[in-house]
Amino acid sequence: MISPLVANIAAGPIMYGVMSVNEYATHRWYQHAELSKAKWYQKLGLPTIKGGGHVEHHAETYDDMSLRDDAKWKKNQSEQKFRF
Numbered sequence: 001m002i003s004p005l006v007a008n009i010a011a012g013p014i015m016y017g018v019m020s021v022n023e024y025a026t027h028r029w030y031q032h033a034e035l036s037k038a039k040w041y042q043k044l045g046l047p048t049i050k051g052g053g054h055v056e057h058h059a060e061t062y063d064d065m066s067l068r069d070d071a072k073w074k075k076n077q078s079e080q081k082f083r084f
């Protein structure tokens with residue numbers, strides 16, 4: 001049996017690792033819809049994954065997460081999707 005002290009110390013890095021793997025998988029295969037491009041996925045006839053607008057989100061933000069706001073971008077169809 002592992003001691004409670006060791007378990008408590010190990011819990012942080014283990015949870016960080018588990019959440020990082022989850023974030024990677026969700027981001028790559030769902031949000032960027034790469035799962036839908038896999039031949040095995042298509043053969044199973046599963047529904048197409050669209051990623052919930054995540055790719056458009058990348059297009060509308062700069063690396064510092066500020067929003068793109070220039071005239072060329074405002075004419076883009078992806079930008080139009082975000083207008084309410």
Ligand SMILES: [Zn+2]
Pocket residue numbers: 027031032054055058
């Ligand atoms: Zn992304």
